[in-house]
Amino acid sequence: MKGIIQTHGGNVNKEAQELNCSIEHLLDSSSSLVPFDPPFHLRRCLHKCINSRTLRDYPDREQNNLINAISSWHCIDPEMILPGNGAAELFTWAAKDAGKKGISGLPSPGFSDYSRALRCWDASYFEFSLPLEWSNETPQVFPLKPNSNVIWITNPHNPTGQLWSQKSIRDLIKRYSLIICDEAFLPLVPNGEKQSLIPLVKTNPNLIVIRSLTKLFGIAGLRLGYAISYPDRIDRWKKLRDPWPVNGLALEAGTILMNERFLMQKWLNKVHSWVTKEGQWMYKNLSLINGIEPQHSSCNFLLIKGDNSLIPLRNYLAKEKILLRDCRSFKALGENWLRIGLQSQKNNNRIIKKIRKFIS
């Protein structure tokens, strides 16, 4: 392994090149997607699309079917919804508005894409430090009120996995000109939906909530997310963006996923019981390994902190074709930290066995 620092998990192509192997042989625990194959009805829908006009025709610019499906799932007005080419595209638009409001406060350690989005518009920002020790309480009180015009919140937080209570964020709404809340991982958190800010958007024009389907369905390659905010803002963004930001396959896929309520609920139940069972198992087994301290998490990834640098462990695991998230790109963390995305029971066992082998 060369000494390249990841700024994002899931760079499987690059890692496979460095390790001189095929991506099929890698267990990617550096990005935090569900480990299941996408649902059957989604795969069937994509298969159908390939043999239909969806591939040939331009996608629906109005995105009406998908917007209506999201609207009925969340019980919010269609005018308040904008599907995007992953949450990442929507951060870029949110950042444009953030820049106009003044200085953004970004949590640190935190997801690097917010600063990338702000830099697109030469928008100002500073990072505020989250405490690096936290309890197993779920949800937790969002601990800080940075002195900025705009605040970016990730709920649950990446990379720590802390779930913030809706109440503690609600208390911040009046304080800031704009609140951008990234709920990319929230649907994966057992009982997490209660902490969502989506129900508050209707009465708070200074709120933007961003969701992603990437993690929940393991479809990072499709690129699909959505923003929920006041109709004026959504309308303005619609007029500024590319004519076809969400491709036809993603539009069809999102529509079927959000429309099939029974299958959605079944999938959520499966994901929540996996997060609960494997999260507890992983935490317990990591706690038994000397020199490593697992951190409490509400969702499908957790941080581990080493007494010493964990980069040798990461490099050893990479040679064993297991990728963990190097945390050196999170300024507040550094080389003593790694992030592990939960996998199937069999693969979590494999990760633990290899860590034990390295440590002993």
Ligand SMILES: Cc1ncc(COP(=O)(O)O)c(C=O)c1O
């Ligand atoms: C907290 C968080 N939000 C959003 C994203 C990106 O989501 P999408 O794939 O929908 O662009 C990521 C990806 O790692 C993430 O960690």
